[in-house]
Amino acid sequence: MLYFLPTPIGNLDDISKRCLDILNLCEIVICEDTRVTKSLITLLNAKFDKNIAPKEFYSLHTHNEKEFFAKFDKAKFDTQICVYASDAGMPCISDPGVSLVQFAQQNEIKYEVLSGANALLLAVAASGIVQKEFSFLGFLPNTGKERSQAIQNALNSAYPVVIYESPKRIISLIEAICKLEADRKIFAIKEATKKFETKFSGSATNLLTQLESANLNGEWCVVVDKSPNSGFERISKSDIEELEIPPKQKAKLLAKLTGENPKKIYENMIK
Incomplete structure (x- = not known):
């Protein structure tokens, strides 16, 4: 079983009892930075009188995803309790973890996201x-x-x-x-x-x-706060395309609206 575990964003007391219980049982920790997570576990053990002691630690972040998934034995998710933890806060929210969720979905691995600090x-x-x-x-x-x-x-x-x-x-x-x-x-x-x-x-x-x-x-x-003009009707792509103006000007306007390359827009327009 794989658990996505939110960690405190500052105050250790924000760790939930459920998160502590899962950490107590887990055998494998996958995390953004093993040094940060090991330090956190040391602090949690001291503060809550626990004996959290996972057997294995693996690092997973945006720079080593391919290597991790190529080498990690996915059978471990079926036979052992695994935890994924980001450095602080909820995994997958401006933090690594999305690729592991996708991996679990693609390989029919059971997973659960625990609630916590965000x-x-x-x-x-x-x-x-x-x-x-x-x-x-x-x-x-x-x-x-x-x-x-x-x-x-x-x-x-x-x-x-x-x-x-x-x-x-x-x-x-x-x-x-x-x-x-x-x-x-x-x-x-x-x-x-x-x-x-x-x-x-x-x-x-x-x-x-x-x-x-x-x-x-x-x-x-x-x-x-939201734009004070949010109630007004916005210009759409089709509105610009219907304007009777030179293609280059039209391409520049479309580029500002869509973020696309104006040169490519212009080339597609004159084909």
Whole structure:
């Protein structure tokens, strides 16, 4: 049996009794970083007076997936209790694990996802912004046009969006939003569940002022309110295709809408 086990995102007390029970029984741990997971197990044993002692540890992350699945004996999932754990939080949510879920589905391996700590849902609940629907963007591209486009797309969203951000880029993220929409409402939380958890809320301009004098250390989760223009009808691909304008201009507009290469769009148009 394979269990996907969420780990605490800061506070060890957030580990559930069920997760501890499964860890106590497991023989194999598959994890993002074996050093991090072994350290966590040591801390859990000390805090909860446990004797968690898996026999085998395997590392599985985005850079070694092919090698792992080629070598790992999938029969172990049928004969032993196996756990997959990411470094912090829920596996598969901006963390490795999706490929293992797909592997289990393709090979009819029984698996179960345990409930537990998750920074995404914590921020959504704490934001006071999300009423019902929201979009989760995870980590945005670090630099360049891709990052600029991702921020613009977030601001255009008909739903509030949730973004993970590092302490190195949190200021630049809010600055970029300020330049585009200074009044957009934003909620940000850093070091969720930890001793120095801190929440910030207000317009983009107000938030930037707060952050400029704040300690930025720790991982951030940012909730950006939906676009005030979300109720307006949006331009569709067919709307642009029906415009009576030169093909090159039309290709550029379609590229901005779809993200496709304008040169390829133009070539397809004149065939």
